[in-house]
Amino acid sequence: DADVTQTPRNRITKTGKRIMLECSQTKGHDRMYWYRQDPGLGLRLIYYSFDVKDINKGEISDGYSVSRQAQAKFSLSLESAIPNQTALYFCATSDWTGPPLGGETQYFGPGTRLLVL
Amino acid sequence: LAKTTQPISMDSYEGQEVNITCSHNNIATNDYITWYQQFPSQGPRFIIQGYKTKVTNEVASLFIPADRKSSTLSLPRVSLSDTAVYYCLVGRLYSGSARQLTFGSGTQLTVLP
Numbered sequence: 001d002a003d004v005t006q007t008p009r010n011r012i013t014k015t016g017k018r019i020m021l022e023c024s025q026t027k028g029h030d031r032m033y034w035y036r037q038d039p040g041l042g043l044r045l046i047y048y049s050f051d052v053k054d055i056n057k058g059e060i061s062d063g064y065s066v067s068r069q070a071q072a073k074f075s076l077s078l079e080s081a082i083p084n085q086t087a088l089y090f091c092a093t094s095d096w097t098g099p100p101l102g103g104e105t106q107y108f109g110p111g112t113r114l115l116v117l
Numbered sequence: 118l119a120k121t122t123q124p125i126s127m128d129s130y131e132g133q134e135v136n137i138t139c140s141h142n143n144i145a146t147n148d149y150i151t152w153y154q155q156f157p158s159q160g161p162r163f164i165i166q167g168y169k170t171k172v173t174n175e176v177a178s179l180f181i182p183a184d185r186k187s188s189t190l191s192l193p194r195v196s197l198s199d200t201a202v203y204y205c206l207v208g209r210l211y212s213g214s215a216r217q218l219t220f221g222s223g224t225q226l227t228v229l230p
Contacts, residue, residue, distance in 0.1 A: 004160075033218075042204060042220040043161070056216070090160050104208060105151070108160025 003027045004109035006091050012115045013081050021076045021112050023091030031094040032074040033106065034058075034066060036087040043090065049074055081116045088113050119144060119207040121221035128227050135192045137224050139205030142186050150181060151206040152190045155223070161204060165190065192226075200228045 004025045013019050023032065030051050035043040035058075045058030047066040055066060063085060067075045078085055089112045094104040122140040129135045141150070149168050153161035165172055167179040167188070178191040192199060202223040209217040 035220075040222060042222040044220070045216075045218050048216060048218075058218075092160070104149075105163045105166065106153075106161075108162070111158070111160055 004091060004093055004107055006089075006109040006112050008112060009110065010113045012117065014117050015082055017081050019078050019081055019114075021078075021089055021091075021114070023074045023076070023109060025072050025091075025093045025107075025109075027093050027095075027107060028071075029093035029095055029107075030071060031104070032068070033092040033094070034064075034074065034076045035090045035092065036060065036085075037090060037111075038087050046076065078114075078116075081114075083116045086114060086116045119148060119209055119217060119219045121205050121207055121219055123203075123205055123221040123224045125222070126225040126227070128229060129195055130229050131196055132194050135195050135199075135226060135228075137190045137192075137203050137205075137226065138187055139190070139221055140187050141205070141207050144185050144207060145209055147210055148185075149208045149210075150179070150185075150188045151208060152177070152179065152188075153204045153206060153220075155202045155204065164203075195226075195228045197228050197230060199226065201226060 007022045033048040034046040037043050044060050049055050049068045052068045065077045091109040092106040094106045151166040152164045154164050155161040165177045165179045169181050172179045180189040202225050204223045205221040207219045
């Protein structure tokens with residue numbers, strides 16, 4: 001979705017390096033998410049944020065940190081990259097359907113392919 | 118923790134109806150179910166969402182039985198362009214901003230001519 005952009009699209013780094021993946025959105029959504037995708041494992045939630053002062057850990061937050069610089073920007077950092085962090089990373093935003101369904105529709109960026117050597 | 122299970126792959130022919138089922142045995146009362154489609158080198162794209170019974174939109178239907186322990190995505194009259202990976206997501210809402218979003222491992226649908 002062109003409304004959610006991720007930079008870089010591809011990145012190769014070495015073990016121990018600190019890297020940052022950036023996400024920007026023009027959808028005006030307050031909610032933003034970071035996922036990683038590994039073959040055969042689907043998507044797993046790393047962190048999510050519902051506004052600039054709200055940061056929450058997801059299922060697999062260890063080894064990652066995030067920063068919500070503004071409503072439209074949400075960055076993911078790997079403080080000291082390791083090879084098992086090699087994966088495809090997706091940023092997403094969502095709007096809120098609300099009761100009675102209480103669901104969220106997420107809009108995903110194109111992904112960042114990260115290789116840690 | 119909501120756990121979801123989907124078939125790894127399915128094949129179909131153009132023009133047929135395809136049904137993909139996701140199991141979520143420990144779904145909680147207020148959990149909602151969403152299906153996404155993903156093409157290679159792209160992010161997932163929303164298809165349909167539901168809570169119970171049946172939901173239909175312009176591209177798919179979602180069937181959820183009364184016990185909600187499974188859900189079935191139905192794609193009518195598939196075409197070659199429907200070849201993609203389909204993910205089931207169970208979303209759990211806690212108080213405040215707490216969330217648990219559990220994706221299935223995905224079903225690779227291949228549509229054959």
